Amino acid sequence: MKAIAVVGNPKAGSRTRDAAERLAAALGLDCEVIEITSLGAALLSWGDPDITAAVQQVQSADIVIAASPTYKGTYTGLLKLFLDQFPTATGLAGQVALPLMLGAGPAHALAPELTLKPVLVELGATCPAQGFYQLDSTYRTDDSLARWAAQWGPIVLDAARTGADR
Template identity: 65%
Template sequence: MRAVAVVGNPKPASRTADAAQRLARALGADDLEVIDLIELGGKLIGWGDPDVAAAVARVQASDLAIFASPTFKASYTGLLKLFLDQFATGTGLEGVVAVPLMLGAGPGHALAPELLLKPVLVELGATTPAPGLYQLDSAYVDDPKLAEYVARWAPVIRAITAL
């Protein structure tokens, strides 16, 4: 399965990036690319930048896209929002299976991936067959939620991406 991890953390090589890669691999990605949005920086603000367009095309060509963000002001980051704005409404992520992933400092924002990030992905045309995953950023490496999530949802995601 060809996968891409889109990381909306303003810190390069972040825990968010690591968590997204762990999730993608656990879901069965054998070909994984990471798009660390901070590397695109100010190019995300305008329209028509070739590097941004190439990143959008790589997401659109993937079977599975993990959209990952730290919880920032009770939502996903503006960096991720700027990237998502590059996709056409309704069709920009058509044919892509998407999984929202967010990391946070405490359990108070556990529904953020499901309530805030997933609806945007659906609006852009992504197929989102599983709920979003929320992990504590201080414990994501040893978090049993990842194994539980994968046990429940990997068969569904693998079946849909194989179509």
């Protein structure tokens, strides 16, 4: 099974990337990473070959981890610019997507579920698990990843296997 993490943090090598890679590892997946910030100003135009290649790379995955820090209660504009490159309803069709967000406090714990998951579904992805929110100050040391993976991991992997069999 192929997994890819799409990281919408403006800073390369961020905690957001680390959290996405940790999530993939907790699910037993090898994971490629696209740091959207590396795509630069090309995100502001249509038809750029590097953006097209990145979109195709994401579309070739069975599982897509859409990862973002929380800004103003939602995902980053950087991630939005990249997701805008996908066709509505079909851009992520047949893929399992996992919304993952890091934030400074528990006030935005529903942000992955309320802001990021609907966009992924609008693009055609299946989101069989609860959106995953972690505190950026404790995500490496708390048990939130283990608890999430125990509850949702089998469901996510089963959904991805089912989608891959089509």
